[in-house]
Amino acid sequence: MAKSRLQKKASGQVNKSKRSGLKSIVAIIVLFLMMGGMGIALYCWRLSVGIEERFSGRRWRIPSRVYSDVTILYPGQKINRVHLHAKLKNLGYCQVVQKPNISGEIRINDSDIEIFLKDFKIAEKGRPAYPLKIQFNGKEIESMVRMDTGEQVPILEIEPEELMLFFGAEREQRRLVSIRQIPDHLIHAVLAIEDNRFYRHPGVDPIGLVRALWTNIRSGAIRQGGSTITQQLAKNYFLTPDRTFSRKIKELLIAVTIEVFYKKEDILEIYLNEIYFGQKGSVSVNGIGEAADFYFGKTADRLAPEESAALAGLIKAPNRYSPFQDAGLCRVRRNMVLKAMLKEGWLSEQNFAELSSLPVRTSTYRTYGKTAPYFIDYVNKQVSLLYSPESLSSLGLAIYTTLDTQVQSAAEEALKKGLEKLERQNPRLRRSSKMKRLQGGILVMHPKTGAILAMVGGRDYNESQFNRIDQARRQPGSTIKPFVYLSALDDLMPTSLLSNEPKVYEINGKSWEPKNYKPMAEKELSMRKALAYSVNVATVDLAMKTGLERVVRTLEEFHFTTTLKPYPSVALGSFEVVPMELARAYCAFAADGIQPFPLSLRDVVDEKGEVLKRRYMTVSQLVHPAKAYLINSMLQSAVLYGTGRSLKGFGIDFPVAGKTGTTNDYKDAWFVGYTPEVLALVWVGFDNSDSIGLTGADAALPIWADLIKNIPQHVSESWFRIPEGIVERLVCSRSGDLGREGICPETEKETFLTNLAPDRLCRLHRQGFSKGMPEEQKEGN
Structure with a gap:
């Protein structure tokens, strides 16, 4: 017990x-x-x-975008249809055979273009999308009519082209959209294929998770995610792409935490702006806004239901299902999404049948190339004065420039073809090394505003990024002569006679004698003919009569930055200038004596569409309008019968003022020509200053002509208006005095400043008396 x-x-x-x-x-x-x-x-x-x-x-770093200027079209405008077609293609318009019925489609016919315009908005201006028919009569726009209302359109703005982006290290691009801008059918498409229980789970879907766990256990590795939209957001936004169990646990915790603190609509909005949709060259396409533009050339709110389904189908494997890679596979995947939408009750059987039968129609494939690279580099310098690199790569600014992409294309083509032709015709110009090849540059400006329409700083940007328009310093040669003649207009007239007899000048103890490019018999020439024929000896004589100090002062007033000394050789351009300085100086002649500052930027707009910076043209009145008109008139003579007379042989049959230029030993060839609407400068030469053995008329002028013929929208047949202070008189062609009708053998109309017009009759020709004068004229440079 x-x-x-x-x-x-x-x-x-x-x-x-x-x-x-x-x-x-x-x-x-x-x-x-x-x-x-x-x-x-x-x-x-x-x-x-x-x-x-x-x-x-700030949830994302949004690269800032640089845009061209808008393109303006109107009835009566001459247009290069090839460049217009190329522009529309670059903007992502898709060519179709049927009548366009979706924004972003065009049909090109023999005599018209039918286009369903895209809507666009720049700050306070823009226009909606609508179908339009542009009727052509030869090379001219005859009419523009809305195809939906029959209304005549008097003027049309085509949206600007995207030129480049300021990327950060991640090279991601997205266009942010709010949930209010996203159509219901797009939301339904994404939910149907990616997370049909999105509104019924707390961030983690147990059913999907069990299914994924079972698949992963059987395979012994992570094979299936079973991820909800919230989990995908957690993975893409907060975590690395490693496929490990620890990362999966973090993903679950982050997803649940997100759901606790944020509404479903907020989660969906962030997800749709974050998700990866494929590659655009070396740049990743992120977010539904960027994807809508890349694949369909539309904003997200204008997507059609079948387009929404196609984009939703890309999320699983964007590059595999890309319509640019395999349109057939993309269509299969799209129809799978439509089937899922039908199952969820978001499509009717009839809708499903109609939408699934449609082909996948995309915009034109566009990569983030570098259009107008020399211009972009120039713009970068301007923008960097306003914003830091960090701001440009993250703030999503829209930077609108003055570039006309059609003019830019024409300039690039003209320079490329022109230099190749010169090398074919002159084999001695060929070089084995690409870095030593014959080079050239083109600058096109609107003379009154200073807006840069095109800039080509070399024949190939990939070979050389040196911008010969903005960075080079070259001798201008005879292109500087108009400024010498301008300096003399206070005292002399276009008919004033200049000495063409050889003369030796003493400069710092050394003798210097200007020589003409070709021998000339004339002992005297009028100012007009001396400038038209670019006569060196007569030009130096004029500079000495006017005073070298006055000539130098004139050049300084035109903002040439080289330090100038009052030597006689200055009159022949024996100093260095930046080509852009020379073009800007010529703008004053074409703009009634007003010199503009080169303008490359127009507006800087933030993500909300608010204008942060607006650049206005900056101008200064340098020359009296009457004097500018006289120079224009004299430079028109240079094109009509002087050194630029070959322009007519290239098909330039409208009024033009222009000046050729050739430097000593033929190292530089120039042509600067302009009309009231456009000014273009062309330079040709070697970077190492080897002689090209050609004049400006031989090397640069043909390139200028090719360019101008291909931008008819910027050229009219009008001439400069006659300002106050100008009179015309009938004068004797030989003496320059007032002509005696029926007595002087040759008379012509001449232009004068009112206060310097001749007031005496011809001294050489009287009744029964005449005195001969040499008539033969020789061409200069």
Whole structure:
């Protein structure tokens, strides 16, 4: 009995000890669970703080975009249809055979273009999308009529082209959209294929998760995600792409935390702006806004249901299902999304049948190339004065420039063809090394505003990024002569006679004698003919009569930056200029004496469409309009019968003022020509200043002519208006005095400043008396 009681007592103690140990174990487990729960809770709290910081601040680095200027069309305008077609293609318009019925489609016919315009908005201006028919009559726009209303359109703005982006290291591009801008059918398409229980789960879908876990356990690796939209957002926005179990746990915790603190609509909006949609060259396409533009040339709110389904289908494997890679596979995947939408009740059977039968129609494939690279580099320098590289790569600014892409294309083509032709015709100009090849540059400006329409700084940007328009310093040669003649207009007239007799000048103890490019018999020439024929000896004579100090002062007033000394050789351009300086100086002649500052930027607009910076043209009145008109008139003579007369042989049959230029030893060839609407400068030469053995008329002028013929929209047949202070008189062609009708053998109309017009009759020709003068004229440079 005693033993039995002892055994029971011992057994009780053991049971008590076991219960106590079990309680301890339970307590320890509970403690660990509590500590684990507190740890998880602390981790989730830290996650929520991090998520709040990311979501409340700037969520993405949005590269700023640089755009061209808008293109303006109107009835009566001459147009290069090839360049217009190319522009529309660059803008992502898709050519179709049927009548365009979707924004972004065009049909090109023999005598018209039918186009369904895209809508666009730049700050306070823009236009909606609508179908339009542009009727042509030869090379001219005859009419523009809206195809939906029959209304005549008097003027049309074609949206600007995207030129480049300021990328950060991640090279991601996106266009942010709000959930209010996203159509229901796009949301339904994404939910149907990616997460049909999105509005019924707390961030993690247990059913999907179990299915994914079972698949992964059987395979022994992560094969299926089973991820909800919230999990995808957590993975893409907060985590690395590693496929590990620890990363998956973090993904689940982040997803649940996001759902606790944010509404479903907010989560969906962030997801649709974050998700990856494929590649555009070396740049990733992120977000539904960028994807809509890239694949369909539309804003997200204008997507059609079948386009929304195609984009939703890309999310799983963007590059595999890309319509640019395999349109057939993309269509299969799109129809799978449409089937899922039908299953969810978001499409009717009839809608499904209609939409699934449609082909996948995309915009033209566009990469982020570098259009107008020399111009872009020039713009970068301007923009960098306003914004830091960090701001440009993250703030999503829209930077609108003055570039006319059609003029830019024409300039690039003209320079490329022109230099190749020169090398074919003159084999001595060929070089084995691409870095030593014959080079050239073109600058096209609107003379009254200074707007840069095109800039080509060399024949190949990939070979050389040196911008010969903005960075080179070359001798201008005879292109500087108009400024010498301008300096003399206070005292002399276009008919004033200049000496053409050889003369030696002493400069710092050294003798210098200007020579003409070709021998000339004339001992005297009028100012007009001396400039038209670019006669060196007569020009130096004029500079000496006017005063070298006055000539230098005139050049300085035109903002040439080289330090000039009053030597006679200055009159022949024996100093260096930046080509852009020369073009800007000529603008003053074409703009009634007003010199503009080169303008490359128009507006800088933020993501909300607010204008942050607006550049206005800056001008200064340098020359009296009457004097500018006289120079224009004299430079028109240079084109009509002087050194630029070959322009007519290239098909330039409208009024033009222009000046050729050739430097000593033929190292530089120039032509600067202009009309009231456009001014273009062309330079040709070698970077190492080797002689090209050609004049400006031989090398640069043909390139200028090719360019101008291909931008008819910027050229009219009008001439400069005659300002106050100008009179015309009938003068004797030989003496320059007032002509005696029926007595002087040759008379012509001449232009004068009112206060310097001739007032005496011809001294050489009287009744029964005449005195001959040499008539033969020789061409200069």
